[in-house]
Amino acid sequence: MAETTYAPPADIDALRSRALIAGAAGLVACGIGFIVDRDHFFRSWLIAYLLFLGIALGSMGLLMIQHLSGGAWGVFRRIFEASSRTLPLLAILFLPIVLGMGTLYSWTHPEHVQADEVLQHKAVYLNTGFFLLRAFIYFAGWILIAWTMTRWSRRQDEGDMSVNLRLQYLSGGGIVFYAFAATFAGIDWVMSINPHWFSTLFGFIFIGGHGLAALSFTIVISAFLVRRAPMEQILKPGHFHDLGKLSLAFVMLWAYFNFSQYMLVYAANLVEEVPYFVARISHGWQFLAIFLVLFQFAVPFLLLLSRDLKRMPHRLVWVSLALLLVRYIDLFMLVSPEFASTGANLHMLEGEHASGFFVHWLDLAAPLAVGGLWLWMFLTQLAQRPLVAFADPYLREALQSSGGH
Amino acid sequence: MAHDAPAVTLHGLMAEFDTPTALVHAAERARLEGYREMDAYSPIPVEELSEALGLRRTRLPRLVFAGGILGGLAGYGLEYWSQAIAYPLNIGGRPYHSWPHFIPVTFETTVLGAALAAFIGMWALNRLPQPYHPVFNVPAFARASVDRFFLCIEATDPKFDRHATWKFLESLHPVGVAEVAP
Numbered sequence: 001m002a003e004t005t006y007a008p009p010a011d012i013d014a015l016r017s018r019a020l021i022a023g024a025a026g027l028v029a030c031g032i033g034f035i036v037d038r039d040h041f042f043r044s045w046l047i048a049y050l051l052f053l054g055i056a057l058g059s060m061g062l063l064m065i066q067h068l069s070g071g072a073w074g075v076f077r078r079i080f081e082a083s084s085r086t087l088p089l090l091a092i093l094f095l096p097i098v099l100g101m102g103t104l105y106s107w108t109h110p111e112h113v114q115a116d117e118v119l120q121h122k123a124v125y126l127n128t129g130f131f132l133l134r135a136f137i138y139f140a141g142w143i144l145i146a147w148t149m150t151r152w153s154r155r156q157d158e159g160d161m162s163v164n165l166r167l168q169y170l171s172g173g174g175i176v177f178y179a180f181a182a183t184f185a186g187i188d189w190v191m192s193i194n195p196h197w198f199s200t201l202f203g204f205i206f207i208g209g210h211g212l213a214a215l216s217f218t219i220v221i222s223a224f225l226v227r228r229a230p231m232e233q234i235l236k237p238g239h240f241h242d243l244g245k246l247s248l249a250f251v252m253l254w255a256y257f258n259f260s261q262y263m264l265v266y267a268a269n270l271v272e273e274v275p276y277f278v279a280r281i282s283h284g285w286q287f288l289a290i291f292l293v294l295f296q297f298a299v300p301f302l303l304l305l306s307r308d309l310k311r312m313p314h315r316l317v318w319v320s321l322a323l324l325l326v327r328y329i330d331l332f333m334l335v336s337p338e339f340a341s342t343g344a345n346l347h348m349l350e351g352e353h354a355s356g357f358f359v360h361w362l363d364l365a366a367p368l369a370v371g372g373l374w375l376w377m378f379l380t381q382l383a384q385r386p387l388v389a390f391a392d393p394y395l396r397e398a399l400q401s402s403g404g405h
Numbered sequence: 406m407a408h409d410a411p412a413v414t415l416h417g418l419m420a421e422f423d424t425p426t427a428l429v430h431a432a433e434r435a436r437l438e439g440y441r442e443m444d445a446y447s448p449i450p451v452e453e454l455s456e457a458l459g460l461r462r463t464r465l466p467r468l469v470f471a472g473g474i475l476g477g478l479a480g481y482g483l484e485y486w487s488q489a490i491a492y493p494l495n496i497g498g499r500p501y502h503s504w505p506h507f508i509p510v511t512f513e514t515t516v517l518g519a520a521l522a523a524f525i526g527m528w529a530l531n532r533l534p535q536p537y538h539p540v541f542n543v544p545a546f547a548r549a550s551v552d553r554f555f556l557c558i559e560a561t562d563p564k565f566d567r568h569a570t571w572k573f574l575e576s577l578h579p580v581g582v583a584e585v586a587p
Contacts, residue, residue, distance in 0.1 A: 263505045269497060305470070 006386035009228035016379040023372025029365035039343030040360045042100030043335060046189065048366035049097065050331045051213065051324075052374040053090050054206075058214025059083030060146055061178055061207070064171035070394045073242050075234060077389040079218050081153060082381035084146040089377045091139040093370055097189065098135070101128065106348040107195045119195055126192055134188060138181040145174040156391045164393055182207050193338045194347055197276045201261040208257050212250040213327045216320040219243050221382075223317035231387055234399060237311035244310030247320065251304060255297040279337045284357030288333055296326045328367060416539035416587045417443075417559035418570050419546070420579035425451045428554035431577045432457035435558060438573060442562035446540065446555040468526040469519045476518015480511040542586040557585060 033041040063080035066073060101108050106119075107126040113119040119126070148170060152163040183203025191202050222240065225231040265273045280289055300323055309315050340346055341358035389395060422428045425447060432445055436459050445454055484507040488494070493501045528534070540546050540557060549555050558570055574582045 259505075259508060263508065266503075266505045269499075307466070 006230050006388040006390060008383045008387050009225070009230075011228070012379050012383050015224075016376055016383070019372050019375035019379060021372070022368055023370075023374075023376055026365050026367075026369025026372050030362065030369045033362040033365060037343060037360070037362065038100075039103050039339075040362045041366070042096065042103045043339050043343060044360060044362035044366035045096045045100070045370070046104060047328070047331050047335050047363065048370040049090075049093055050190070050335075051328050051367065052086075052093075052370050054210040054213040054327070054331075055217045056083050056086045056090055056214075056374075057142065057178065057182060058207075058210030058212070059218065060087075060142065060149075061175065061210060062214055062218075063149065064145075064175045064178070067167045067171040068175070073239070074389060074392045074394045075239055075399070076218055076222065076243070077153075077392060078382065078385060078387050079221050080214075081150060081385070081389075082378055083214065083217070085150060085381040086374055086377045087139070087143045087146050089374065091143065093373065094135065094139070098132065101131070103343075104345060105131075105192055105195070106345050107192065109348070112348060122195060126195060131188055134184060138185050141177050141181055145170065145177065149174075153389065154385075156389070157386070159391065161391075161393075179203075179207060182210065190334055193335060193345065194276065196272060196347070199261055199265070199273070199276070201257055201264075205254075205257045205261065208250060208253045209327060209330065212247065212254055213324060215243060215247045215250055216323040216327070219247065219313075219320040220317055220324070223313040223320075225387065226313050234388060235313075237313075240313050240316055241307070241310045244304055244316055247323070248301065248304035248310075251297060251300045251323075255293075255301070279354065280333065283354055285333070285337050285355075288329070288357065292326065292330055292333060295322070296330055300326075332363065414587055415560045415567065416542075416585040417557045417562075417565070418567070418574055419540065419543055419555050419557040419583050419585050420574040420577060421545055421548075421581045421583070422554040422556070422577075422579050423552070425449065425454075425554055427578075428556060429453050429457045431556045431574075431579070434577060435556065435573070439564045440558050440562050440570075442559040442565070444557050444559070446546070446549045446557070448550050448552060448554075451554075463530060465523065465526050465530060468530075469523045472522020472526070473515045473519035476521075477511050477515035479518070480514025481507055483514075484510050539585050539587050543583045545581060545583060553580070 030041060030045065033044070059080040060083070063077065063084055066077060066080065097104065105126075106112050107122065108128050113123055149167065152167050152170070155163045156167070183206065186203050186206035190206070191197065191199070219240065222231070222235060222243070226235040226240075262277065265277055279285065300319060303309060303319055309319070336358070337355055338346055340349065340353060340355050343360070346353045346355055420431060422431060428445055428447060429451060432443070432454060435443055436457065441459070443458065445451075445458055447454065485502065488503070488507070489501040495501075496503075540549075540555070545553070546555060556574075558565060558574070564570075571582060
């Protein structure tokens with residue numbers, strides 16, 4: 001078995017070109033949207049972008065946790081690595097958000113800040129220059145971590161065992177950087193859409209979402225790979241069992257963070273915090289709220305309790321695909337109620353405003369564009385290296401045991 | 406050999422192995438041979454063993470689930486009864502049935518109910534505590550909690566035959582085979 005090259009299956013290429021076609025079609029649609037309905041384009045792009053950024057960052061987080069914890073789930077390392085190498089593409093796909101800052105964030109307009117004392121106090125942090133500098137720091141850090149991890153992982157493949165310990169040190173520091181950067185990115189890119197609102201749990205909600213999205217995506221890709229050589233020899237029901245259990249944990253974590261935030265706001269009943277939830281439990285948004293409680297918590301929680309389901313990739317994959325869809329709807333719920341159905345940020349409109357539930361056709365086009373391009377990039381990266389990190393010191397254990405448990 | 410004098414009834418025959426791999430292998434062979442009433446003893450958890458022995462899935466998960474649901478209902482019921490019926494207090498103008506405040510307690514009692522069901526259920530399903538068990542009649546069994554691995558084929562097995570089973574166990578290259586007095 002040590003002699004095999006673990007070369008990726010050939011039909012990854014077919015999937016790759018399909019992803020690229022889907023991405024191109026989505027881009028054309030988004031281009032039309034940019035011309036005819038610019039406000040909605042920026043909002044939809046931000047939501048779709050956050051989903052795929054979450055998969056990439058969550059995968060990088062799981063990769064670093066894997067290096068730190070060791071153990072038998074190293075069989076998924078290449079998927080995490082390929083996912084984290086999509087970050088340069090994601091840095092490029094961030095540019096429309098920079099272009100759309102004026103639409104997305106009310107604090108970018110000086111005349112708006114002048115009329116609002118709270119925003120004047122927040123201007124030290126919420127100003128265009130510092131926002132861009134922070135975004136640059138996040139991406140520079142994330143890309144540097146992903147790039148270094150890949151470089152050392154290649155050295156490990158070549159037999160240089162001195163990188164093993166260094167990978168662990170980098171992972172330790174990298175996780176701290178990732179958690180801080182992702183927290184601030186959540187504040188900058190999502191929370192500041194409503195610049196008066198704040199929640200200390202928001203960063204955790206953001207990062208927990210990354211973990212859930214990354215795990216779901218890893219299960220989907222693994223379920224695809226397990227039906228083909230070489231992974232059909234390597235991935236065992238126990239490995240899917242492990243990912244399924246982690247998914248269950250992240251589903252509970254999502255519920256825990258979101259409920260904690262809700263309960264604290266409910267208990268404190270403060271005028272700065274309550275509007276966020278009022279906007280989401282009225283004017284039609286309440287149905288989406290109930291949907292999320294049911295389908296991002298109750299139903300997947302009960303399904304993932306089943307041992308048999310977690311051990312059957314062809315069933316587990318449907319739960320994971322559904323979870324990815326629900327992640328998108330959850331991000332939609334984080335962003336959209338802060339916008340009017342015209343696409344304008346509610347906090348930029350004069351007077352009191354409430355938004356009624358709406359969906360725009362760009363909410364389908366944007367995930368197609370970002371998702372297609374991202375998946376193409378991911379598969380390109382996945383196809384470049386052997387599918388198994390054969391030099392990983394824990395790999396023997398990972399292959400022998402049928403899972404980490 | 407006294408073939409037709411089963412003077413002493415047996416609990417079973419027990420083979421001793423010195424590696425977990427040998428034990429799993431022996432259990433697999435015994436199952437292929439047609440033995441069903443058997444048990445294995447090991448100082449460390451051996452993951453493949455329950456599959457090799459062909460153990461049925463236990464009812465424990467369902468018990469735990471039921472315990473969790475009962476605990477959750479009891480916790481929520483306690484909150485509801487005390488806050489909305491027995492001693493209603495107006496706190497900041499909120500409704501008496503302020504369900505978000507009830508969830509932490511409900512969560513805790515759910516975990517408590519599930520944990521108690523797991524703990525008590527595990528003892529009950531394993532028929533513990535069991536002050537006497539025949540396997541301890543074999544002196545070598547003292548090492549079952551140190552460094553030896555045992556497979557016991559019980560006399561209640563329809564295929565059990567004192568001589569044939571002994572021969573079969575011998576064929577597995579154990580460290581030793583012993584009769585287990587009842």
